[in-house]
Amino acid sequence: MKSTATEALGSIPLLLLKTRSVPNDGYEEHFSLNAGSIRFKSTFVPVLEHKFFVDELKDVQNLLQQKQIGKPAACKYGGMIFTSQRAVEAFARLVEDGKGDAGWPFLGDIPIYTVGPATSRALCAIPQDPSLNIYGAEMGNGEALAHYMLDHYAEWYQDRSIKPPLLFLVGDQRRDVIPKTLMNPALGTDRRIQVDELVVYGTSVMESFEREFTEILRLTGDSVKRWVVVFSPTGSEAMLRSLGILDSETGKVQLGTRSQGSETFIATIGPTTRDYLINTFGYTPDVCAAKPSPRGVEDVIKHFMDKEH
The missing domain is CATH 3.40.50.10090 (Rossmann fold)
Structure with missing residues (x-):
């Protein structure tokens, strides 16, 4: 299900780096029902092939x-x-x-x-x-x-x-x-x-991932804020490269670097992926879900955004 911020007025793009589960996906169902002051519009970006x-x-x-x-x-x-x-x-x-x-x-x-x-x-x-x-x-x-x-x-x-x-x-x-x-x-x-x-x-990483992710970043580039949810260490390098924050010479993210355009925040599904980003690329995600679930992701993102206000 591909979508852009313009498809849901007032919603924040939520880019889920995973394949949509069939026949039902818990993340799609959960975020399609969310309401309140902070609303999200989810987009699946397949990363892995098996x-x-x-x-x-x-x-x-x-x-x-x-x-x-x-x-x-x-x-x-x-x-x-x-x-x-x-x-x-x-x-x-x-x-x-x-x-x-x-x-x-x-x-x-x-x-x-x-x-x-x-x-x-x-x-x-x-x-x-x-x-x-x-x-x-x-x-x-x-x-x-x-x-x-x-x-x-x-x-x-x-x-x-x-x-x-x-x-x-x-x-x-x-x-x-x-x-x-x-x-x-x-x-x-x-x-x-x-x-x-x-x-x-x-x-392995899908050959089409980096191209598709870059295109979705372009389509959501007018959004004031957007979130990327990372579910696995696999594909992390391509993600950071697409965001324009990975130094090609050092293979690291410079401290304090953020992507251009929209203010893009990164959430990880758990500590394994968070630690991989830190140890491999020197990049500390904005948040890490306490539980690997739709509710866990939503709670940690909303808590982070509430503190910003």
Whole structure:
């Protein structure tokens, strides 16, 4: 959904550096309903493209077909972890492919952990009978989820001195905080949880991103203020270059530099992306959402703008 500031009188352009989720996008729905003294007009600017890895997805399919993901002690995995919508999308395809058989009823006997409301909603949308047991959506970040899992998984398998491993479907770009926390050697054998990561998709910057983002910046250039919401470190360099604030020689943003034209502010979805901008480009975003959600983004932006007045 492309839009400019002129399409909504009195609204502030909100440039969301992400692909619009289908069939519904929580950010689009949330900001289309916002009201009050500060109103936003959202525009999606796709940054990433994803490629699913056929061989790795075949491995997951084999685990399902051989009933190696379930509660019985003979199963290889006693639970699963998802921290990205793309991994959920890949898994949903495999679950749907199994509908011709008896389905996957054993998936209803295990805990499935996720972080963030968007990934949780994607899991909930998978038509599975019995429904999936989804936990951790309210944790907010991977570190909090990992500590939650240590207690929750221990209770789920309280009858076993050694907990069954967890299967973690991931992309090629991810943090390792969850596996490190769950497999920390300092934990006792009764607490430690083996995590097997399986990379099921790869991520890269879309070739069209910088061109499209530059064009949208031009279209919103008459706005007094505008916000850019960054959801991932990937594409950050192209974003800063499009804003005209990245020094081509040093690869850094000079202290105090802002883009030309509109007063442009930057919000990040969480601390990982914020720290990447700071450490890699020397650029400190204006705000960082306390929670990776539409409400979290709106709250931190409005709080910032309220302080300006």
